Amino acid sequence: MINTPTTDQGQTPEESPEKLDHVMRARLEKLTRLRELGVNPFPYGFTKTHTVESALSDFDKLSESEENVKLAGRVLSVRLMGKAAFTHIQEEAHRIQLYFKMNLLEELDWEVFQLGDIGDIFGVSGTLFTTRTGERTLKVSKLTLLSKNIRPLPAIKEKEDTVWFKWEDKEEVYRNRTIDLILNRESREKLIARSLITREIRNFLDEDGFLEVETPIMQSMYGGANAKPFVTHYNALDHDYYLRIADELYLKRLIAGGIPKVYEIAKDFRNEGIDRFHSPEFTMMECYAAYEDYHFCMDLVERMFTRLAINVLKKDVFEYDNNEISLKAPFKRSTMADLVKEKCGIDIIDRDRDELAKEVSDLGIHVDTTWGTGKIIDELFSEKVEPELIQPTFVLDYPVELSPLAKKHRSVDGLVERFELFIAGMEVANSFSELNDPIDQRSRFEEQARLKAAGDDEAHPIDEDYLQALEIGMPPTGGLGMGIDRLVLILTGAESLRDVILFPTLRPRS
RNA sequence: GGGGGAGUAGCUCAGCAGGUAGAGCACCGGCCUUUUAAGCCGAUGGUCGCGGGUUCGAGUCCCGCCUCCCUCACCA
Numbered sequence: 001m002i003n004t005p006t007t008d009q010g011q012t013p014e015e016s017p018e019k020l021d022h023v024m025r026a027r028l029e030k031l032t033r034l035r036e037l038g039v040n041p042f043p044y045g046f047t048k049t050h051t052v053e054s055a056l057s058d059f060d061k062l063s064e065s066e067e068n069v070k071l072a073g074r075v076l077s078v079r080l081m082g083k084a085a086f087t088h089i090q091e092e093a094h095r096i097q098l099y100f101k102m103n104l105l106e107e108l109d110w111e112v113f114q115l116g117d118i119g120d121i122f123g124v125s126g127t128l129f130t131t132r133t134g135e136r137t138l139k140v141s142k143l144t145l146l147s148k149n150i151r152p153l154p155a156i157k158e159k160e161d162t163v164w165f166k167w168e169d170k171e172e173v174y175r176n177r178t179i180d181l182i183l184n185r186e187s188r189e190k191l192i193a194r195s196l197i198t199r200e201i202r203n204f205l206d207e208d209g210f211l212e213v214e215t216p217i218m219q220s221m222y223g224g225a226n227a228k229p230f231v232t233h234y235n236a237l238d239h240d241y242y243l244r245i246a247d248e249l250y251l252k253r254l255i256a257g258g259i260p261k262v263y264e265i266a267k268d269f270r271n272e273g274i275d276r277f278h279s280p281e282f283t284m285m286e287c288y289a290a291y292e293d294y295h296f297c298m299d300l301v302e303r304m305f306t307r308l309a310i311n312v313l314k315k316d317v318f319e320y321d322n323n324e325i326s327l328k329a330p331f332k333r334s335t336m337a338d339l340v341k342e343k344c345g346i347d348i349i350d351r352d353r354d355e356l357a358k359e360v361s362d363l364g365i366h367v368d369t370t371w372g373t374g375k376i377i378d379e380l381f382s383e384k385v386e387p388e389l390i391q392p393t394f395v396l397d398y399p400v401e402l403s404p405l406a407k408k409h410r411s412v413d414g415l416v417e418r419f420e421l422f423i424a425g426m427e428v429a430n431s432f433s434e435l436n437d438p439i440d441q442r443s444r445f446e447e448q449a450r451l452k453a454a455g456d457d458e459a460h461p462i463d464e465d466y467l468q469a470l471e472i473g474m475p476p477t478g479g480l481g482m483g484i485d486r487l488v489l490i491l492t493g494a495e496s497l498r499d500v501i502l503f504p505t506l507r508p509r510s
Numbered sequence: 511g512g513g514g515g516a517g518u519a520g521c522u523c524a525g526c527a528g529g530u531a532g533a534g535c536a537c538c539g540g541c542c543u544u545u546u547a548a549g550c551c552g553a554u555g556g557u558c559g560c561g562g563g564u565u566c567g568a569g570u571c572c573c574g575c576c577u578c579c580c581u582c583a584c585c586a
Contacts, residue, residue, distance in 0.1 A: 084545085085545085086544075099545085118536075133546070152521085166521095167522085169517095272585050273583090
């Protein structure tokens with residue numbers, strides 16, 4: 001481990017012994033006592049013969065043969081009865097009961113056990129048997145303390161599915177993921193699900209011929225989305241840099257450079273509000289394929305979800321917010337114009353700005369006088385249509401004003417070839433036929449610059465370097481972006497992004 | 511930023527028409543060699559989020575602030 005500064009978890013015991021509560025004080029005394037006994041409370045390893053899981057699954061065979069079994073895990077509960085005791089240890093999501101009996105252990109081991117606590121990590125060896133009350137148990141003949149707990153773990157009390165004293169204060173959970181992962185099974189399951197999801201996406205893209213690449217997080221010029229960036233300072237260059245808000249513009253430089261299929265799964269940063277569905281630091285998957293368009297991307301998304309359904313969810317139907325959602329392909333595909341027409345009866349194609357504004361505000365939606373047609377449509381759509389898109393739905397063809405990096409629609413004026421995928425009323429993917437006409441791109445950027453000058457601090461700056469790449473020439477390209485956090489949120493049924501982000505940003509404790 | 515809720519022992523929580531802080535679990539001591547929310551007996555433990563104010567007296571009432579949750583706004 002490298003030198004780490006103390007965190008906001010509190011002072012280390014050595015720093016302020018007078019502030020220790022009596023529990024920690026007692027444990028430090030036990031630690032000293034163990035060392036006096038010649039026991040290293042933090043030894044270097046332990047060789048198990050089985051995991052707790054495999055010991056339980058092979059229990060019948062192992063208990064019959066009475067062979068020696070070595071297990072390790074964290075102590076979660078202790079029931080002392082004088083010269084005998086029962087404890088439960090946990091390894092990963094699996095728990096097994098241990099039986100300690102004084103005259104089955106060497107004197108030193110028994111003494112070490114007496115100095116044990118909830119939260120300690122034990123290595124034990126012994127034989128498996130079933131107790132009088134029918135619980136599968138390891139009768140311990142040798143105890144090895146593997147790690148001494150100093151900071152008390154909340155004691156859980158549970159029987160079958162009932163948990164007393166559940167440790168669930170949201171703030172504590174988010175600030176102390178270590179305890180959360182030990183005590184709360186759902187948190188552990190979400191972590192694993194997230195890992196499986198990203199692995200599956202990588203496997204899928206790899207097998208489809210995409211190359212995983214890494215592009216800069218700190219950029220002198222940000223772009224690729226409409227968002228406010230975080231600003232930082234590069235000392236070596238004495239220059240302000242931005243944390244990227246999207247990977248897009250760099251990945252497309254690679255496409256122009258002749259790499260036909262690329263992707264990146266990494267953090268983006270947007271200096272904006274935090275709530276259940278927004279996190280300023282979030283994980284984005286972006287992929288680009290040369291010689292393809294947004295139709296290809298729709299197929300790609302469907303194939304990817306089919307795979308996630310099979311390999312992660314193990315089913316193609318899941319529940320979110322009391323809705324049963326089906327991931328069976330094909331997903332519904334509908335143009336934005338059709339959906340708006342269907343849900344609100346409003347025509348959005350080729351409309352006069354003021355007429356449209358009136359119709360929309362008649363629906364009770366606030367329309368700002370500065371908004372153009374695109375923004376008005378966007379607002380109408382978000383208000384009236386998005387929340388209804390529960391089953392996976394590809395929404396096609398957006399107003400050009402909203403999509404400065406997307407190619408104009410091949411057959412409809414004023415639109416671009418773009419889709420977003422909605423599930424459970426949330427956007428989970430965004431894709432377009434990438435704009436590769438450098439002249440058109442320049443004028444879109446100029447329009448953005450005009451908006452920026454007019455006070456829109458989320459509009460794109462002009463990226464000359466990117467324009468040069470387009471001037472050299474980028475093949476027709478299909479591009480796709482997918483927010484991984486939201487995807488995990490939906491697939492795991494989580495209520496808040498913070499439940500699927502291991503260490504969500506919280507205000508530092510004073 | 512607006513509105514609502516929460517903050518009391520290590521954990522989960524009670525206390526409130528203002529009268530010297532409570533329970534269970536954890537922890538410590540004692541008893542207990544198949545228990546399982548183990549049990550029984552005893553002890554320790556709290557600037558009641560922080561800071562002001564009202565009052566003879568504030569966990570409780572008033573004001574300000576901090577943190578978290580929900581919600582709206584902003585926003586992917």
